[in-house]
Amino acid sequence: MHAIELKQLTKHYKETAAVDRLEFSIEKGEFFALLGENGAGKTTLIRMLCGLLSPDEGDASVLGHSILTDLDKIKPKMNMSPQETAIAPNLTVRENLEFIAGVYGIPKKEGKKRTDEMLELFQLKEKEREKTKTLSGGMQRRLSIAMGMITKPDIYFLDEPTLGLDVRSRRELWKNLESLKGDMTIILTTHYLEEAEALADRICILENGTLKALGTAEDLKKQTHSATFEDAFLAICDGEAGLYA
Numbered sequence: 112m113h114a115i116e117l118k119q120l121t122k123h124y125k126e127t128a129a130v131d132r133l134e135f136s137i138e139k140g141e142f143f144a145l146l147g148e149n150g151a152g153k154t155t156l157i158r159m160l161c162g163l164l165s166p167d168e169g170d171a172s173v174l175g176h177s178i179l180t181d182l183d184k185i186k187p188k189m190n191m192s193p194q195e196t197a198i199a200p201n202l203t204v205r206e207n208l209e210f211i212a213g214v215y216g217i218p219k220k221e222g223k224k225r226t227d228e229m230l231e232l233f234q235l236k237e238k239e240r241e242k243t244k245t246l247s248g249g250m251q252r253r254l255s256i257a258m259g260m261i262t263k264p265d266i267y268f269l270d271e272p273t274l275g276l277d278v279r280s281r282r283e284l285w286k287n288l289e290s291l292k293g294d295m296t297i298i299l300t301t302h303y304l305e306e307a308e309a310l311a312d313r314i315c316i317l318e319n320g321t322l323k324a325l326g327t328a329e330d331l332k333k334q335t336h337s338a339t340f341e342d343a344f345l346a347i348c349d350g351e352a353g354l355y356a
């Protein structure tokens with residue numbers, strides 16, 4: 112079964128089609144990158160998939176449920192990375208994780224177990240007793256992603272996870288994200304092309320709400336005869352709609 116299947120999904124803002132009859136699928140366990148220049152429709156698409164915005168036309172099936180009629184079944188199965196501002200600065204790393212687990216109704220013992228798992232996975236074990244306001248930006252970002260993941264969602268939205276991080280912190284976070292590949296379906300939005308290329312199984316490029324390209328980074332490079340993924344991205348954005356989809 113697909114994790115997500117878009118069926119002519121459409122959303123307009125006045126005359127602008129922010130998302131225009133999108134139709135593609137995301138597989139279960141896939142690490143899927145959503146790319147596109149500013150205003151391409153990425154946020155509008157994610158808002159609809161999370162149930163924050165209703166489509167005007169079309170539908171999407173998420174884990175086999177329609178976003179039009181079954182949002183209550185879908186919502187508990189997804190989560191997204193909160194911004195670092197969602198972290199309580201005076202609580203320790205461990206306390207933040209255990210607190211969030213409690214908010215989501217995870218029993219105390221299970222919450223502690225999952226906190227241990229997250230500390231390990233995101234290499235925060237050494238810092239577990241430190242107040243989070245003392246952490247570096249990269250560590251705070253790792254903690255915020257861990258706080259979203261502690262609920263073990265089937266679908267996880269990662270919105271610009273490395274925005275503003277220095278090169279080293281970004282590379283470290285990539286390693287963490289790489290190790291998450293597997294059961295969870297991850298949908299990454301980013302403007303860092305090398306991030307999508309390094310992490311994603313497949314990459315989707317949107318423009319003006321329509322699908323411009325869909326495939327592996329290698330596929331897209333080959334199709335556009337580009338040496339780098341950045342060249343491929345620009346060629347696709349300059350090309351005709353649907354050419355690489």
Ligand code: ATP
Nearest residue numbers: 124127128129147148149150151152153154155156
């Ligand atoms: P960015 O990379 O800048 O975040 P995006 O790909 O997420 O862009 P969207 O925010 O989904 O793009 O916007 C798609 C289109 O819909 C744009 O033309 C935008 O101006 C328009 N739009 C988005 N939200 C609204 C709104 N609330 N009211 C009117 N127009 C909107």
